[in-house]
Amino acid sequence: MQKVVGTGATEGAPVIAVIGGGQLARMMQEAAIALGIELRCLVEAPDGSAAQAIPASTVGQADDAEAVSRLSGGEVTTVEHEHVPAEILDSVGARPSAAALRFAQNKIVMRSELDAPMPSWRVARTRAEIDAAIDELGGVAVAKAATGGYDGKGVAVVHPGEDIPFWQPGQEILLEEKIDFDMELAALIARRPGGQIEAWPVVRTVQRDGICFEVTAPAPISEELDDRAREIARSIAEQTGVVGVLAVEMFLAGDRLLINELAMRPHNSGHWTIDGAATSQFEQHLRAVADYPLGPTDPIFPASVMVNLLGSSLADPREALGRVWEADPGVKVHMYGKEVRPGRKIGHVTVCGDDVEELRARAHRAIEILEGKK
């Protein structure tokens, strides 16, 4: 009996290389298997989330030009995170391109070069500039590292004189108006190289400690607002020339929509589409980067609620799978094969149906069981 080693697909299979090997690449593989697309991914460690699911995985870092070049091998190449240097993206003709991805990599670029509704913002380099900016922005501001922030890291609410742990004098930092929002929304769309765009319904997102925690699709907003949010996302897709999935996180304050963050890849706010939409964001991302016609984005159910599993008191929350389904056999469970660490995203559940409040209660109960609280 012989181990099978990174077996490739039969000759002629479409191949897509993915830089990054976390849960997003893992969920792309569910779609790729169905479509007969061979995914290759670059994982940081041999037991990474995607390596468990993708035979053609190689270990390497996203900033290692040679590793990325070998992974790509001239095939369509995409990313599952933003932390890839521009020259490496360019060298493999990545989709999205370096020129597009810089809007998601650098928050100052995003604020200063996009034509889209934004909160007020300033760039500062010195302590004096920071405090002046905070004053101008109303005595309190949201400080954001220009690059490298993720899941609440590199973001802090600051008053004049207060320490900003991720800032060092001389470094450019973004200071934004602290928006007293009524709701956070996300508009998810996909774009093909030739410009075809498809948009899912806009969703409501709820954060916990800066990490996406709960998503309700569609968002409880008017059709006019849904249209307006999709239109903003479409305009950003066209301005940036993104190829693949684009998520635009927004604040809703009164009737104002203001851009918060961008992501150019499948996004946590779109996980509900696996179970709740005609085409999942993972299939759509593959279709977009491989330049296939995009799929329909209609929701299959009146409502879907997704809740993330952020850490657990269980050694492995998969111990609790049986208990989740004893309580509620209709919960769709998604586990990422990641070790438990406090607050770490290690899975999510989705519940689809009619009544949003009932779906929320069901999804949170399932998450409490996986967290070891029930």
Place this chain on the structure above:
Amino acid sequence: MQKVVGTGATEGAPVIAVIGGGQLARMMQEAAIALGIELRCLVEAPDGSAAQAIPASTVGQADDAEAVSRLSGGEVTTVEHEHVPAEILDSVGARPSAAALRFAQNKIVMRSELDAPMPSWRVARTRAEIDAAIDELGGVAVAKAATGGYDGKGVAVVHPGEDIPFWQPGQEILLEEKIDFDMELAALIARRPGGQIEAWPVVRTVQRDGICFEVTAPAPISEELDDRAREIARSIAEQTGVVGVLAVEMFLAGDRLLINELAMRPHNSGHWTIDGAATSQFEQHLRAVADYPLGPTDPIFPASVMVNLLGSSLADPREALGRVWEADPGVKVHMYGKEVRPGRKIGHVTVCGDDVEELRARAHRAIEILEGKK
């Protein structure tokens, strides 16, 4: 950069070993990735359909006791085909068990030991017995090899004196009444070790050259017939003690339902459940064999139509993916990563919606494109 070799999941992951590495194991993997279950499968060749999707694949034959024992390693073990000897199934405590699987392995056992509505049948061993049986069955009969038949192989319509290519004198052969049926149906259910059973709606199947070609879910039959067919399947599940998915193929003749074949694993007649039901047969099979509570089996859409891709004139039908979606972006495509051979099952498409005739037309058009006919 280092190749990742059959990386296992993190410690504590539920593990399921699958004997067999065709498209059924491949589609189980789509469900397993989502649930965080580590699948291990035994493939016949390193480029097998499932080996492309399952990092923990090993090459070996299903009748190699040592290969199966190493694959299993004491974990829950299931099958994706019936061609596994009883003593090997017993040695790893397979689900379904050898005692259950013999009803699907041996058509004479199925006919003689099950209490269920059957066509008339005879067993013969000599040419004289065969011809006498054909006479008794009305001058024509369906001859079936007791074991090893598959996708129309080992089945022939025979008149007295006619050759039966898969029979040799002395060998037991089954001869069945040729049913002049109005429709072929399949009832798909899943059963857990403790006896919990869930049934999907009964579907209509259409065969081409003895191979399942088109499935319509639900079948265009009365609720009374649907109930009766599900009840027959439930009774067979209980009589056999099957664990996992059970497919019962039936003839509908007038108002009579007659058992044709059994399969104890996910089945072609249930592929529509991936896109069209609250729980797919692949997730349900994993839940059943791992003894988790079963999921709901409700259809998500009023109707789903699945059509198989049986061979293609294209070197690789995946060349045509773009053209399929240009014609109809809503078609759900499933490719098995198998090389093209005439009549070979290499993929399927599913279309879900309201109007069965429209769905059939859309599914067949997509298949014609993948066949290279359009």
